[in-house]
Amino acid sequence: MGMAVSGPSQRIFRAISRRQALTPSRCLSLPTAFPGRCRRITRWLSGWSCTGRTAGLRRCKTWSARRCGWTGTAGRVCSAAPVQGQTTRSAGTLSTFRSPLNKEESIMMLHRAQIETLVTHTYETELCIVGGGMAGMIAAIAAARHGRKVVLMQDRPVLGGNASSEIRMWIRGAHGANMRETGILEEIALENIYRNPTLNFSVWDSVLFGKVKCEKNITLLLNCSCLSAETRDGKIVSVTGWQTTTQTYHTVRARLFADCSGDSILAPLTGAEWRMGRESCEEFGEDIAPQESDARTMGMSCLLQVRETARPTTYIPPAWAYHFEKKDFENKINFSTPQKWNNCNFWWMELGGLVDSIADTETMRDELIRTVYGVWDFVKNGGVCDAANWEIEWIGFLPGKRESRRYVGDYLLNQNDVRAEGKFDDLIAYGGWTMDDHHPAGFLTTEPPTIWHPAPSPYGIPYRCLYSKNVENLMFAGRNISATHTALSSTRVMATCAIMGQALGTAVAIALRDGLTPRGVYEQRMQELKQTLIADDCYLPWNRREPTPLMESVRIEGAGDVSLLTDGVERPVDGVDHAYVCEPGQAVVFTLPEPRFLSALRIVMDSDLNRETFPEGIEYSFKTFPMKCHVRLGAANVCVPKTILRAFDVYADGERIATENENYQRLVRVPIGRTVREVRFVPRETWGCSQVRLYALELMA
Template sequence: MNSRLFVEVGLMELIQSDVTVVGGGIAGVCAALAAARNGVRVALINDRSVLGGNASSEVRVHINGSAYHGISPSYYGREGGLVEELKLRLFRYNPLYNKKLMYSVSDAVLLDLVYAEPNIDLFLNTSIHETGMEGGRVAWVEGLQLASERKFRFESPYFIDCSGDGIVAYQAGAAYRRGREASSEFDESLAPEEADSYTMGDTILFQTREESFKVPFRRPDFAYDITKLSFFENLKKGLNSRALPRKLGNLGGLWWLEYGGQLDVIGDNEEITLELRKLVYGIWDYIKNSGEYDNVDHLILDYVCPIPGKRESRRFIGDYTLSQKDLTEKPPLPDAVAVGGWAMDLHAAKGIYDEAPATAFHFVPGLYNIPLRSLYARDVPNLLLAGRNISASHVAFGSTRVMATCGCMGQAVGTAAALCVGYGTDPALVGRDRVSELQARLLRDGQTIMGMREETDPYFTSGLTVRASSQRRYSNESGTETAPLDGGLCLVLPVCTDRAESVEIRVKNGGNSSEQLQVTVYGGERKETYIPGPELKRCSLDIAPGYDGWVQLELGCERPADDKVYLVLEGSAELSVYCNEDKPVGAVSFLYRPEYPARVRKWDKSICYRNMRPEQNMYAPGHVVNGYSRPYGLPNVWISARREEAGEPDWLELAFAEPKSLEELQLVFNSQLDLEHFDHPIGPLIKEYNILLTLADGSERLIEVRDNYLSLNKHKLDAERVTTIRLEFLATYGWPYYEVFAVKLYAPKA
């Protein structure tokens, strides 16, 4: 169809498009962008005046996801694709976003993305109130835009429900779940023994600000005196994961100030909202006027969100219901289209009034895949789903509900909808007959699908050579400080040879007697995670008093299943290991904490090492065309030598044995995927570079890129008879290396 039609029918305006997306949160924005960028006309409908849903200025929640606050057991856990682009754009235009300030700028970033896309027609302040069905399919939805007194009927062959509560799916009569399933239904150890109707509740966040003058506060008459409420004494004591903060200043709200899970979170919405307002103003009154807090005279209650952030309501049933074991055991899912990785974060049903802890974070072992079969309604053939309304059990939903994961699902269904339009087929059939094409499109657009790599066209790989100006050694030698080993540290080293025989680390004994360095070598079992598995070897070394130098650790093991060896180093407070703030890709250092499920915890330092035997060609230029765009077992990256060592500007060069036609070139740079959020420029990200194409007739074509801030850079070239591609790197955001995960080549369509 690829057309838009406005027809006034009485007082109703008819909007026709290829795909209608209902809901303008992160899932809906990503769904609309993905569909539109894949060439179809999209109507995007949102019932609020701004985009972003819970991430908007109206609700003010961070866009969290599979990186799990930067402590994911996958380490390189942040999502790719549109969610990655969105986070980088948010930082670019609004560096204070992650400090819970200036959310209005974030609203503008989302609007900017949507307004810049010519294939999207945006309808804000438009509430869907009726859904029309023909032959069991959604034929249209009708919406009211109250401020403009306009009525719309939206018609399209395919619909995507990203509305959170699933308003279209509900009105279409799609089957859904609500509440908590019994543990027996999906064999879930975290589910209750008997099913019930409890959901997670809502929260109203608020913003405080410090002024230069005293600001009084008077509690509104409708608000609670919280000292008279049942939870007050436990709150004062900081029990059950709920505690009033002692440091206030620019406070961004209290996530555990939650209510409504024991009610109908849709039908009782107004009652829940009023209760939360009573609580917010009551708690602020206590902070300001109880006399229990110092330095609050200059604090003002700057902003109270007008609507609650909702966590859970309806979950619609697809052809597959994602459950606890899909997250923990990770069975193969042939129609995988997105990833998650947040903990199974299950909140107490009665919220602030519950005697149980506010939430329980249940361990998820790193990235897991989400199948397309969970992202459409099984009984409404043309209706796709993304966000918190997908086909998942309550337990699995505790992980999938966070917004970055919802955005990944949005990109998946938006892309799937474009395929549906192109082939005139339905989502279930795309998942059955065209899933490889869907996955290929998603990978091309930067989507992360755990364990999947993008196959390079043999047209390019035949006779291809890849060279570079320099290459980083697989070592980290310049120790700038020492860290004691009384708490235990873990150095993880990827291995690309059949065996790992030995490696050297630098230690220091600051005591007056000999100290023992205890070394335990573990292997791992899953390439996407950094979790020690089976013990491979245990040994100890005597370190003489006053010794300060390198020692060789004998590994003597075959390469583990996850391509990594884990060296746990333990000793006394007098015995230390050298470290620095460098971050060699793949070679990760952790605090060793065996009491935690992952047995490791993130650390902001890197242990020094050198001379791994056999030698590991870990950062070779050829890795940029191996199909991976991030670490997976191995680092899958080319890294230059340090720039002060390299001398001339660094470069990568791809040369073809025969001239090639090149429609598009993509470059994937290192944007520190171990971070969930970032408040400073991403050091390794390449800021300035040139692309130099040499053609068969000897002529050259130069593309200069300055002030880049994205990790995935797409260049439409439409070049004929290319013999050489030379990439010249000129500047990063402060990193002494150039780091490139992928150079992706695409030929013109036949």
């Protein structure tokens, strides 16, 4: 692959080669002044509650005010309950905050001149996850909901990684009809649609933050960067992070560890085997790989979002921004009409593939910022694009990365596996994005910035790619799984990473329960892992939910084809709908041979996986995932898919035990918690569809 570099790109290339960073003309010092210092926070803001009828397995989740002041419930359905997943204020207010300083400290100014030892907090837990992107966050939620104690260490102030408000890359996954990733990721997407119809990124951050804070089994350490690890006998004993906001160290001792950091920080700290760069075509017989292996990777991007206004606006670029001409945008901007420039999120503003995508990140950030402001100068002022009424909405100063270190597990997924559809026995997730192999020169090349090599949708991803080959208690999920560069070019997209994260968290729960290593789960518990994932609404291609002994003995009556409620396929597949259809008000009745204790009723609804019930004129990208790129005048809001059942009642032996008036989720578990012989489910109202569509109704023992 050639390295055609021309024009202003030569200046960028020279700066990269010398690893030169920008020298700011001046630095601003923003001192903070407080009348005192808090060494310990023993009581935080109390009075918050989080309620949700999500895929959680417990009826009640409660946190003490001493820990963080959050309380919540999951799986609860009642007419008096707040909407699921929504954070609401209760009686507590800011006035409930109490100063942790003792009486003497509270009346004396602190004045010292001495060397002090910085505080180290130590945690004993079952699972420690490093990295709070979509994979790490969802892994933590999955493990916590299955009863395991988790510490989640995230080096940023917000969750979501590349999808957070700091980077704003939209979540992408498998192509094709009805291929949407479900499970916890769909739960998050539907909450964002419900709470955030204008797709505001600050609200999006709160959705992610709330999902983690409303899990009692998760201890969240934000702004905490992993910097060291202790190992013994081929296992990780602990990891330590530095929290910038509190100037404290946090040491986490755990039985299992997961690296979802993207850059695989635990690899060099623990001696876990890893790779970085591109394999030769000969090593795995990959015909899209280069002839010789090299250290080049896909690059990183600082993204640009712009806003449409009602009148022309002015843009004056900073003096240090690069200047570009039309020829610099060959194969990047669609110039077929003056309006085509705003059809993407400027992902091709990419650098870093020719250098070390970890060690050189700061240098690349500086060069990317100069590039971004220069690109907008061309679009706005170059006389080629129709951008008179557009202005900058936001520019990211934190690069979003595509590739760096990749772990080596018991199996390395490669291009041939992807093309063959990956029908592994240990399939625990799936992909379906093209093998989207970005040119390592990124913006510097005049060649196409990427090649979209075809990939089937779906293709399977095996569990053996999620745990370390040589560190016994280390797992990973995200763009750093055990895969070759070419396979990574497809698996790296965030929806795929997210469902791998859910598989990781679920596997950890099984391993901890049974005293197994991650490899031991593969050897002894694969079928249980797969069935648990399906029960939690994760789609596994070529697999179906197995009927439970309880449901095999139950008589089901309803207005539609009740066999579809228990056929184990919970979405349209291969042209077969698999949905039970009835009219609102038509009950489904379960009758047991004899009374027995039931824990819950599991319901899987139709969340319109293709988002065909979104308003007319909605941006297509919003249908893929509800995240905004540019802000357009008059843009339609997203709305809850009309096919979801909004209101329903559940009766046990004739007594109404649950009623719901504002459901917006796909997977709902209604607690029963009693011995009964008959359960009646009455759907009352959808979000707009004339018929009720259900993929599963299942009694749980």
